[in-house]
Amino acid sequence: MVQPKAWIEGYVRAWNSNDPDDIAALFTEDAVYYTEPYATPWQGRDDIVAQWLGRRDKPGEATFEWHPLCVTDELSVVQGVTTYPDKTYSNLWLIGFAPDGRCREFTEWWMRHDTK
Template sequence: MTSLDAVTAWVDNYRKAWESNDPRDIADLFAEDAAYFTEPYAKPWLGRDAIVEQWLKIKDEPGSTTFEWHPLIVTEDLAILEAKTTYPKDTYSNLWVLRLDNLGQARQFTEWWMKHPA
């Protein structure tokens, strides 16, 4: 079941994992059989172990981003978030589609991202 409190906790923990790149922090975000779509039509990373492995292959360095977000829609089984990620040289608008299980872990997570023009 998804609630705004559960979504907020998940995003806070995602940000913690983003900054730490600690495999435990990453793993704690996702259900054992989760699917993580790094962009809408990409082949998903399937399963917690694969998600951790793939995340660490393309990790951002701690302190290299700023991140702002707010919820657009939160229902019992779906949350849609709008966000902005700023890197030293680029800025992205993000739309996240998140489905949490009853433990507050992502069953499915899809990132839609758009790079801002220079």
């Protein structure tokens, strides 16, 4: 059974390194990455790497806490909180896995916390 922990650790490592090889290692060649539901996805590993690097965060700028809601061989649903120095987001990630543990489809929902 695919376990999301190793993949998410790799995602956080890539998030902090912005290393193209770290990013590419997470995804299948034909993966799709939805930055929000119903948006046009980034298509293919090369596009995912390029788009990611075009939106990169500074290393160590954010923290990510998470826990799995549902884990199967093919899909993990993860709930998380991303905290930046000036803002916080709630996240819901759908991670569709290939048999080798790489992601074939990623969809994220995010919502900024109210700052009242």
